[in-house]
Amino acid sequence: MMSFRTLDQADVAGKRVLVRVDLNVPVEGGKVTDATRIERSAATITELAHKGAKVILLSHFGRPKGRDPKDSLEPIAQAVGRLIHKPVAFAHDCVGKAAEDAVAAMKPGDILCLENTRYHKEEEKNDPAFVAALAKLGDIYVNDAFSVAHRAHASTEGIAHKLPAYAGRAMQDELEALEKALEAPQKPVIAIIGGAKISTKLELIENLIAKVDGLVIGGGMANTFLNAQGINVGKSLCERDMADTARRILQKAQDRKCAMILPIDAIVSYYFEANAPSHDYGLSAIPADGMILDVGPNSVERIKAVIDDAATVVWNGPLGAFELPPFDRATVAVARHAAERTRAGKLVSVAGGGDTVAALNHAHVAGDFTYVSTAGGAFLEWMEGKVLPGVEALRVQ
Numbered sequence: 001m002m003s004f005r006t007l008d009q010a011d012v013a014g015k016r017v018l019v020r021v022d023l024n025v026p027v028e029g030g031k032v033t034d035a036t037r038i039e040r041s042a043a044t045i046t047e048l049a050h051k052g053a054k055v056i057l058l059s060h061f062g063r064p065k066g067r068d069p070k071d072s073l074e075p076i077a078q079a080v081g082r083l084i085h086k087p088v089a090f091a092h093d094c095v096g097k098a099a100e101d102a103v104a105a106m107k108p109g110d111i112l113c114l115e116n117t118r119y120h121k122e123e124e125k126n127d128p129a130f131v132a133a134l135a136k137l138g139d140i141y142v143n144d145a146f147s148v149a150h151r152a153h154a155s156t157e158g159i160a161h162k163l164p165a166y167a168g169r170a171m172q173d174e175l176e177a178l179e180k181a182l183e184a185p186q187k188p189v190i191a192i193i194g195g196a197k198i199s200t201k202l203e204l205i206e207n208l209i210a211k212v213d214g215l216v217i218g219g220g221m222a223n224t225f226l227n228a229q230g231i232n233v234g235k236s237l238c239e240r241d242m243a244d245t246a247r248r249i250l251q252k253a254q255d256r257k258c259a260m261i262l263p264i265d266a267i268v269s270y271y272f273e274a275n276a277p278s279h280d281y282g283l284s285a286i287p288a289d290g291m292i293l294d295v296g297p298n299s300v301e302r303i304k305a306v307i308d309d310a311a312t313v314v315w316n317g318p319l320g321a322f323e324l325p326p327f328d329r330a331t332v333a334v335a336r337h338a339a340e341r342t343r344a345g346k347l348v349s350v351a352g353g354g355d356t357v358a359a360l361n362h363a364h365v366a367g368d369f370t371y372v373s374t375a376g377g378a379f380l381e382w383m384e385g386k387v388l389p390g391v392e393a394l395r396v397q
């Protein structure tokens with residue numbers, strides 16, 4: 001069991017609590033276009049304020065080189081206030097006099113957002129003097145930003161060693177879901193991996209083979225495996241130079257008794273565009289000038305059967321070029337099936353990664369999965385079996 005400190009163990013009343021949130025949300029014309037990340041941290045912020053903490057929000061925003069007004073957190077702090085229906089004050093720096101004065105003026109239950117931590121280059125360097133300047137502002141540190149936990153930055157890692165550190169509610173949810181999915185899953189556990197290329201997901205595939213009972217491969221990367229097995233994939237997206245690697249992975253899976261579930265048929269088109277005419281082909285008959293843009297209906301039935309036999313599924317990557325209908329069919333069908341099994345209480349389903357979240361939203365089933373991680377890079381690094389410094393710092397020793 002992973003063991004980390006949560007808000008249940010923290011005595012926060014009257015304390016200055018520095019809360020690392022992820023306010024790096026998409027903004028267009030000064031307006032937040034997707035508030036998912038703010039919504040996820042709302043529970044932690046309101047719980048702390050309700051318990052009488054002085055809640056001090058810390059976050060980065062964008063990739064500024066120094067102090068750039070276009071990367072100010074001020075409009076986002078206002079968006080946080082609107083979302084949680086409470087006033088959120090703002091300090092024009094995250095360290096030094098502006099921050100110290102703003103913190104000194106706080107009363108229990110107040111919420112203050114500090115300016116973008118990345119206005120200081122020391123943030124990403126995890127610079128000890130900068131860590132100390134941040135730590136000076138609080139009595140307690142709460143990390144609620146799993147999405148940046150793969151970075152050892154001052155506000156995500158360094159500070160956790162200077163102050164008593166706890167996981168916020170969103171971080172806790174994420175860690176508990178991930179543990180249920182891969183660290184201590186109900187078996188059989190399977191993973192579904194799709195997406196464009198195997199070269200970007202090698203570590204992930206290798207780590208999963210060691211942990212899961214079955215690995216479903218779809219998307220462009222399936223073509224690389226098929227090609228490595230001598231199947232003609234025509235003009236499909238395919239990493240021909242990865243054939244040896246693909247064969248080595250298949251061998252490793254066999255050695256580890258991890259079933260590899262590759263497509264058995266394919267949807268082929270001659271154009272990479274929406275609504276292009278397409279047909280289902282058996283693998284021995286892929287036309288030389290055709291492109292595989294989705295896994296075929298027989299493959300979908302097989303994947304559904306594999307899901308029926310599984311107690312846990314972890315998913316990253318679409319099974320086809322899902323942005324271009326009808327090549328979203330397999331992804332949507334499999335997503336709906338996994339959602340149905342989850343609703344029926346038969347499956348623990350955890351999914352993550354930018355395209356995967358988009359695909360599940362497209363299939364209108366994101367809400368039916370046990371957990372959907374919006375963490376992107378951090379989710380992938382966790383799937384790769386890497387140590388996430390921001391999470392390690394919260395672990396009970």
Ligand code: AMP
Nearest residue numbers: 195196219220237292293317320321322
């Ligand atoms: P990734 O970022 O590696 O998860 O890849 C996601 C991208 O892979 C999406 O934009 C899909 O459109 C693309 N993709 C999935 N299957 C295929 C395929 N058979 N051919 C071309 N692109 C694909």
